[in-house]
Amino acid sequence: MKNKLEIFKKAQDLLDEPEVQALLDYCEKLEDELIDLKFEKDKNKQLIMLDMIKEVVKGCNAIEKEQAEHERFGYEAPNYQETISNLKRYILSQCRDNQIYL
Template sequence: MKNLYEIFKKNSDLLGEPEVIQLVEYCEKLQDEIVAYKFDRQQDKQLILLDIIREIIKGCNEVEKEQMEHERFGYEAPNYQATISNLKSYILEICKDNQVYL
């Protein structure tokens, strides 16, 4: 995408015209708004992903606790330990790689 000054490169004398000055100011304002919108959207997306990851970790911890209680009281319970540990390790590693701190 060309910036405004590249568009008027061949007719740079038009940049002094009041209407063009007004157009340039308007376009710069719109560009700032687009950048702000993209930033807000990215922040919202990151917050949602953080919430999801926190809930997954919370769920994993609860299942691990339940598994330990079943073992403690002698009840037969499925062995989710390896699966949960692998999932937790994966999530924590992805977070570390992407500098997301939970």
């Protein structure tokens, strides 16, 4: 993509025309809106990641609680491999659905 001033490199005198100035101002406004949109998109991904991390922590807390109950009451031990696989599947599906690349 060319810099908007490079377009008028061979016709610098056109930069003084009001219509060209209006066009350049419009381009600048669109660039600002694009930057804002990219920021909002990134911010939304941060919120998605935060939510995903909270869910993982919640899952870890549940496993810790289950382990404590096992030790206290002699229950069957948690299946950590299945839990890890479920957490990994959850994270990868959330990333795929929200186009987050790890």
